[in-house]
Amino acid sequence: MSHADPFITKLERARRAAKSLATVTTMQKNAALEAIAQGLEEAIPEIVAANAEDLARGEANQIGDGLLDRLRLDEARVRSLAAAVRELIALPDPIGQIVRGSTLANGIKISQVRVPFGVVGAIYEARPNVTVDIAALALKSGNGAVLRGGTAAEHSNRVLVAVIQRAISASGLDGDAVQTIDEFGREGAGRLMRARGYVDVLIPRGSAGLIATVVSESTVPVIETGAGIVHVYVDATADPQMAVQIVTNAKTHRPSVCNAAETLLVHRDAAPRILPLIAEQLLGAGVELAGDAAARAIAAELGEADDETWSTEHLALEMGVRIVDSLDEAIEHIDRYSTRHTESIVTEDYASAERFLADVDSAVVMVNASTRFTDGGEFGFGAEVGISTQKLHARGPMGLAELTSTKWLVRGAGQIR
Amino acid sequence: MSHADPFITKLERARRAAKSLATVTTMQKNAALEAIAQGLEEAIPEIVAANAEDLARGEANQIGDGLLDRLRLDEARVRSLAAAVRELIALPDPIGQIVRGSTLANGIKISQVRVPFGVVGAIYEARPNVTVDIAALALKSGNGAVLRGGTAAEHSNRVLVAVIQRAISASGLDGDAVQTIDEFGREGAGRLMRARGYVDVLIPRGSAGLIATVVSESTVPVIETGAGIVHVYVDATADPQMAVQIVTNAKTHRPSVCNAAETLLVHRDAAPRILPLIAEQLLGAGVELAGDAAARAIAAELGEADDETWSTEHLALEMGVRIVDSLDEAIEHIDRYSTRHTESIVTEDYASAERFLADVDSAVVMVNASTRFTDGGEFGFGAEVGISTQKLHARGPMGLAELTSTKWLVRGAGQIR
Incomplete structure (x- = not known):
């Protein structure tokens, strides 16, 4: 022919x-x-x-x-x-x-x-x-x-x-x-x-x-291969130092890539203790923060979030901050806005960690680690073909x-x- | 919402x-x-x-x-x-x-x-x-x-x-x-x-x-999940008894399903020896055979094949028969007409078997076995979800x-x- x-x-x-x-x-x-x-x-x-x-x-x-x-x-x-x-x-x-x-x-x-x-x-x-x-x-x-x-x-x-x-x-x-x-x-x-x-x-x-x-x-x-509206959730029992380090690394280490964090969710009980520390660190690193009313009540330096905040992949030094009442509310927020790339919980509580791992439906779900680890090289695959956000054939680093x-x-x- | x-x-x-x-x-x-x-x-x-x-x-x-x-x-x-x-x-x-x-x-x-x-x-x-x-x-x-x-x-x-x-x-x-x-x-x-x-x-x-x-x-x-234009190729060195049994089983055991054979390819050197035996058995089982000129020269009872013969999934007691000059020609025919479901070679030759396995690009490639074995149950999967003929995610019995x-x-x- x-x-x-x-x-x-x-x-x-x-x-x-x-x-x-x-x-x-x-x-x-x-x-x-x-x-x-x-x-x-x-x-x-x-x-x-x-x-x-x-x-x-x-x-x-x-x-x-x-x-x-x-x-x-x-x-x-x-x-x-x-x-x-x-x-x-x-x-x-x-x-x-x-x-x-x-x-x-x-x-x-x-x-x-x-x-x-x-x-x-x-x-x-x-x-x-x-x-x-x-x-x-x-x-x-x-x-x-x-x-x-x-x-x-x-x-x-x-x-x-x-x-x-x-x-x-x-x-x-x-x-x-x-x-x-x-x-x-x-x-x-x-x-x-x-x-x-x-x-x-x-x-x-x-x-x-x-x-x-x-x-x-x-x-x-x-x-x-995909867009990443990536979340870090700081649970009620999170270690403040670990939370600051993970959120800062996830947001600022390389903000233009898909595994960089875009939204920070903080449990109400942890917010007064931890959010000011995180905000200080991120603002110091030049990150623009847009919070909901509850977050701004705790960290007055935050700008105002709107619904666009949660559904935007900034790929830049910008981050949305939202206070949630519970692990369930965090999971619901993720379920609604995530592109199902990577989400991480920072927690000291065994049951919260296991529930987050089980219930969050994303390619990579983490406990106490920076979202920046979602990467073929970091996973030991050698080559970087991309990160799949679909469920058929390949999911996550390829x-x-x-x-x-x-x-x-x-x-x-x-x-x- | x-x-x-x-x-x-x-x-x-x-x-x-x-x-x-x-x-x-x-x-x-x-x-x-x-x-x-x-x-x-x-x-x-x-x-x-x-x-x-x-x-x-x-x-x-x-x-x-x-x-x-x-x-x-x-x-x-x-x-x-x-x-x-x-x-x-x-x-x-x-x-x-x-x-x-x-x-x-x-x-x-x-x-x-x-x-x-x-x-x-x-x-x-x-x-x-x-x-x-x-x-x-x-x-x-x-x-x-x-x-x-x-x-x-x-x-x-x-x-x-x-x-x-x-x-x-x-x-x-x-x-x-x-x-x-x-x-x-x-x-x-x-x-x-x-x-x-x-x-x-x-x-x-x-x-x-x-x-x-x-x-x-x-x-x-x-x-x-797929259509099956499934081929059996009888190589030059095929055992006649085995060839008759495999072709008959592949065609007549359950003709309406996707793993039933639709086309028989026979090496020129094996045809005079084996094709009459296969034709006798298939015609006796009520199979309509349509052969190319070379096949009809050996088995006069065959009807005449046209180009539609090779590209039709009969799902009935009908089968196309073609004589090929070489393993290469058999592989080329399969490459052109197969739906890439299942193909089987009948051979006693080690190199032919290995070449067929390597070069035929189908979900299941067989040596000396009936194509009817392409089946989730036969493969030991228990449930029969279907047989994928695509390459992404799943290929073959699911x-x-x-x-x-x-x-x-x-x-x-x-x-x-």
Whole structure:
């Protein structure tokens, strides 16, 4: 079957290459990863020059300092991308791992083994680092990758994909395994979302709006990586020192990421004792606090919270503060406003800890720990594929294994039913 | 928040009830299952009477004997539904199982535990047994269930759901956990597919057309259970006796189910030796065979195959037969036409067996065994949730564990980053 359609041609190339990747050895994949790392280092001038075009356009379009910073690739950043690719080499290959198996009563042996998905699609915005990231993760897990990186990073992505394709081919594997569809614009993104049969799973990375669009328009299965309206609840029995440290770390350690805390809930009995200490620390660190009436009665420095406060992922030095009458009220608040990413309770009470763990329905539920620990690296997965906030397939930090499917191998000796 | 919308009210009830089911004990869920089994037995006259209305309408609408048979609930069938519910009692409860866990370098303990999805939606057609089946499986796995069973079985389903709700309530749990939305008709089915936030996963059961509609229109994550264009490949070195037995069993043991074989591929070198034996056995069992030219040259009794032959799930005593020149050609044929459910090779050759297992990309890949073994019961899962032909979340036979998600529990002692 030949298609004149250049979009379909790219998807078919990725699919064909992915098929060959599914059964190559770990050594071959690791050699390709090393070739990619070297290729990136050798192409630094080329990459930085292409990136300068994207930056110039971004500045002309006044896209803002935050976006410009995410878009920027200087020599140091390219070197750290190459270093991240090399880190994957050391990780165990998930493909071929036997998940479970048994011998049936009739002597048939069954085993469930990890296999690649096939082709992983990714839709993201203005983050050329994701191009390298997803391509390398897909390769290590035996998958092809079709990338839609957005117009803002178009020049950078084109050069990065070319470097990656050359490196894969030079290492003896099929360079078609990684494709960019940026040249097809918005229409290409739409087609990718409906490319069932060509793409096995789609990963959106970026703003809540982008993720919502992909989720609602895709017929390809999606892994939603997510927005985090993350809560820390300071229980009646919390240790004041621990509460201050955990809340401060959860809010200020890296406020722009999804596992940073957005809302602080404090039990009424603990508030007079602990809230002033927390407020002092956070205000000192430059955090803007917006409290409900009860919180402001205790800490007068707080601004006024409105309903938007509880449903906003600030990703900045801002935090909502609410006083609750009970653990139940804290759990109800979380149930209503959380994006089900991560929540943490600070408590000295055994029953409160266990109830919080059981009743809060989020990807990661914590006792006496900073929400910043929700992270593939911290969990020991090595690679950072993203943090899933959906319930199907993967929930919470995703490692390489979450980029795989399984199949059942059945070995018989002529058995029939 | 109160909604006047009766559809949303039902979904909210299911959601609230599901929340309470998530943390009840296995003993409580088993008591509810026993109450359902008893409730079904006590309501036999009521169920059979309601079913008679559906059957009368079906006959008036001339829906055909096959559909009428699937629709029919007599006393024996209701008793066997009750027996199937009781079988679930003996199965281990997946909820709370620890999938994996470790202690991080900083002393934080993490564990990944199985939790219910929340609310499972099901869309199916003219199969009132599925109503009991899904409700019971959902209950055992701590989930609520919202059921759309279709107009053809409307009366039966209404009575069955009422019996189930009463039984769950009588056992002390929340009977709202199981809801039917049949009264909202086609529009209700459409709304269920877009009920993100109310329904966590949607399982379509029925025709390929129904499944395709659900897959393309749902914004709720779907688990596709599936159509099976299942292949048996008789390799050059196959044992003739074993090949005859496996092909006959795979085709004729129960032709109407998804793991029945639809296409027979025979290696050119084995065909003169083995195909006549297989053809004799199958034709004797009443199977209509449609072969390509090479197959008809060897077995003159075969009808003529066309391209439709290879892409049709007959679900009847019909089978396509094709001669291939090599294992590669067999794998290529499978790659092109298979629905990626189950394929089996019959061979005495070690390398052929291993290549088939590695290169065929289907949920279950077999050597020297009947494809009829792709089944939750045969695999030892106890319950039959369905057979997933998708790659996300679950692939192949699904047990109760496939109706669950996980969450990470993190126990710290004040750790921060």
